[in-house]
Structure formats: structure tokens, C-alpha cells
Amino acid sequence: xxxxxxxxxxxxxxxxxxxxxxxxxxxxxxxxxxxxxxxxxxxxxxxxxxxxxxxxxxxxxxxxxxxxxxxxxxxxxxxxxxxxxxxxxxxxxxxxxxxxxxxxxxxxxxxxxxxxxxxxxxxxxxxxxxxxxxxxxxxxxxxxxxxxxxxxxxxxxxxxxxxxxxxxxxxxxxxxxxxxxxxxxxxxxxxxxxxxxxxxxxxxxxxxxxxxxxxxxxxxxxxxxxxxxxxxxxxxxxxxxxxxxxxxxxxxxxxxxxxxxxxxxxxxxxxxxxxxxxxxxx
Numbered sequence: 001x002x003x004x005x006x007x008x009x010x011x012x013x014x015x016x017x018x019x020x021x022x023x024x025x026x027x028x029x030x031x032x033x034x035x036x037x038x039x040x041x042x043x044x045x046x047x048x049x050x051x052x053x054x055x056x057x058x059x060x061x062x063x064x065x066x067x068x069x070x071x072x073x074x075x076x077x078x079x080x081x082x083x084x085x086x087x088x089x090x091x092x093x094x095x096x097x098x099x100x101x102x103x104x105x106x107x108x109x110x111x112x113x114x115x116x117x118x119x120x121x122x123x124x125x126x127x128x129x130x131x132x133x134x135x136x137x138x139x140x141x142x143x144x145x146x147x148x149x150x151x152x153x154x155x156x157x158x159x160x161x162x163x164x165x166x167x168x169x170x171x172x173x174x175x176x177x178x179x180x181x182x183x184x185x186x187x188x189x190x191x192x193x194x195x196x197x198x199x200x201x202x203x204x205x206x207x208x209x210x211x212x213x214x215x216x217x218x219x220x221x222x223x224x225x226x227x228x229x230x231x232x233x234x235x236x237x238x239x240x241x242x243x244x245x246x247x248x249x250x251x252x253x254x255x256x257x258x259x260x261x262x263x264x265x266x267x268x269x270x271x272x273x274x275x276x277x278x279x280x281x282x
Contacts, residue, residue: 004046004049004050004066004067005050005053005054005066006043006046006047006050007047007050008047008051008235008261009232009233009235011043011044011046011047012166012224012226012228012233012235013232013233014043015040015043015044015131015166015228016228016233018034018039018040018043019031019034019035019040019131019228020182022034023172023177023180023181023182024180024181024182025180026180027177027178027179027180028174028177028178030180031132031172031177035129035131035132038069040129040131041085041127041128041129041166042069044127044129044164044166045064045069045085045086045127046066046067048086048125048127048164048265049062049066049086050066051264051265052086052088052265052269053066054265055265055266055269056269056281056282057088057269057281057282058091058281058282061088061089061090061091061281062086062087062088062089063086063087063088063089064086072084072085073087073122073124075087075114075119075122075124075152076101076107076112076114076119076155077151077152077154077155077156078103078150078151078152078154078155079151079154080107080151081107082148082151082152084122084124084125084126085125085126085127086124086125086126086127087122087123087124087125088122088123088124088281089122090118090121090122090276090280090281091279091280091281091282093280094117094118094121094280095118096113096114096115096118097114097115097117097118098111098112098113098114098115099111099112099115099116100112103155116155116156119156119159120156120157120158120159121276121280122159123160123162123268123269123272123281124152124159124160124161124162125161125162125163125164125268126148126161126162126163126164127163127164127165127166128141128145128163128164128165128166129165129166129167130165130166130167130168131166131168131172131228132168132171132172133171134167134168134171134190134191134194134195134198135190135194138194138197138198142201145163145165145202145205146205146216147216148161149161149163149205149208149215149216149217149218150215150216153208153215153216154215157211157212157215158211158275158276160219160268160271160272160275161208161218161219162218162219162220162221162222162264162268163202163205163218163220163221163222164221164222164224164261164264165198165202165221165222165223165224166224166226167195167198167223167224167225167226168226168227168228169195169225169226169227169228169236169242169247170184170185170187170191170227170228170229170247171184171185171191172184172185173185184228184229187246187247191247192247192248192249192252195225195242195247195248196248196249196252196254198223198225199223199239199254199255199256199259200254202221202223202259203254203255203259205217205218205221206218206220206221206258206259207219207220207221207258209271211275219267219268219271220258220264220267220268220271221259222259222260222261222264223256223259223260224260224261225242225247225256227245227247235261236256236260237256237260237262238256238260239252239254239255239256242256269281
């Protein structure tokens with residue numbers, strides 16, 4: 001187990017090495033292959049699972065278990081089933097109670113192997129990344145990010161959901177990458193605007209405190225903004241830091257308060273304990 005208890009900085013440095021090594025070996029095809037595969041994001045899965053354990057979660061309640069990428073848990077929401085990246089099952093206090101789905105979603109009439117009560121007590125964290133272009137597929141990404149908690153919370157309103165989104169603050173230089181060279185673009189007005197939109201967008205989806213409304217929000221979002229162009233890499237924990245390095249304009253009004261990875265796991269577990277009581281995940 002200890003071999004997989006990876007820290008955040010260690011995991012991000014590993015992701016940096018994966019991408020840069022792939023570029024040197026195979027250029028654009030290598031970069032595209034490693035980013036589009038699950039290899040890089042699976043590193044973050046292990047970081048999250050290790051941090052859950054450090055915060056008191058019982059290792060045997062993790063799905064997938066520490067050090068494994070399978071099996072991912074498939075949960076039934078209001079409209080559809082969806083595989084979840086990292087789940088923590090409740091302890092022996094709760095047992096799955098299979099039931100037939102009877103609402104008008106895509107899978108009405110099919111069996112939910114866990115049942116509504118057990119599913120609602122599963123702590124769920126999903127992870128995504130954007131490691132090439134800040135603007136690429138941004139609108140589609142936000143639509144999906146908005147829809148996933150809505151799908152689950154509409155059926156399971158007490159469910160505690162987390163989201164980790166890894167964002168490369170500086171874009172890779174595609175011309176250099178084609179020649180198998182690792183190079184990053186200079187900061188531009190468009191990249192500053194895109195980064196600001198990410199921060200505002202995730203802030204709007206963050207911090208669901210009332211189980212009766214805001215189904216589209218996550219109980220806690222962690223926006224991981226990282227500069228991979230420097231060694232050691234830098235994780236940004238405030239807008240002031242981003243402004244100091246010219247990733248944002250000085251007059252930007254966005255904020256990373258309660259939006260960084262710091263205390264992300266602790267905040268999720270506190271939200272879970274408030275909603276269900278203590279000791280269920282330990």
C-alpha cells in the first residue's frame with residue numbers, strides 16, 4: 001500500500017515527466033496519446049485515494065482500491081448511469097439494497113444494484129484535466145461538469161460529490177511539439193481570459209451546502225492550476241500568485257478562495273459528516 005501513497009507534488013511531477021517524455025519520443029502523436037489515455041489522470045486518482053486514507057478513510061472502503069484503476073463504480077442518477085472515478089463506500093452500517101429504477105430516465109425498468117439509500121451514502125470524487133490548450137472544448141467541458149452533479153443530486157439529493165480539475169496554466173507550443181521539442185507558449189491575452197473563465201466557472205459550481213437545492217453544484221471543487229513549464233513545477237493557490245506571474249490581469253475580480261486542492265479532502269469529509277454523521281467512512 002505504501003508504494004501508492006503518493007503526494008500531490010510527486011504526482012504532478014510524474015504527470016509532467018509522462019507528457020514531456022512522450023513529446024521527446026514521439027512528438028505530437030506521443031503528446032496526444034499520453035494526454036488522451038487514462039495514464040496521467042490515473043496518477044491523480046492515486047493522489048486523491050492516498051489523501052482520503054490520510055484523512056481517516058478506511059482503505060478497504062475505496063473503489064477502486066488504492067493502486068488499482070478498476071473496477072470503477074457505475075451509479076444510477078436521475079437521467080442515466082455514470083461511472084465514477086473514485087468512490088468511498090459506507091461501512092458495514094449500510095448494505096446495498098437492489099431496486100428497479102422506476103423514473104423516466106434512459107434506464108427505466110433496469111436494476112440498480114446498490115439502491116437509492118446505499119448510493120446516497122457513497123462519497124464520490126471525479127477527476128478531469130486540460131493539459132494542452134486552455135480554450136479547447138471549454139464550453140463542452142463546462143456543460144458536462146454542470147450536468148453530472150445535476151444527474152446524481154436530482155435522484156440522490158444528500159450525496160456528497162467532489163470534482164478535481166487539473167489545468168495547465170501555460171499551453172504547450174504545438175509547433176515545437178511537432179518537432180519533438182518540449183516548449184510552452186508565452187502568456188497571451190486569450191490565455192489570461194480563458195484562465196479567468198475557468199476560475200469564475202468552477203466557482204459557480206462550487207460549495208453546495210444545502211442538500212435541498214443547487215443540484216448542479218459539487219459539495220467541493222478543487223481547481224488545480226499548475227505551471228508545468230518550470231522545474232520544480234508550481235501549483236497556484238491564490239489569484240495574487242497568478243497575477244504576480246502574469247497569468248491574470250491585475251484588475252481581474254476572480255477568486256480561488258475555497259477552490260484550491262488545499263483542504264479539498266478534509267472539506268468533503270466534513271460535509272459528509274454533517275450530512276450523515278461521523279464514523280461511516282472509517
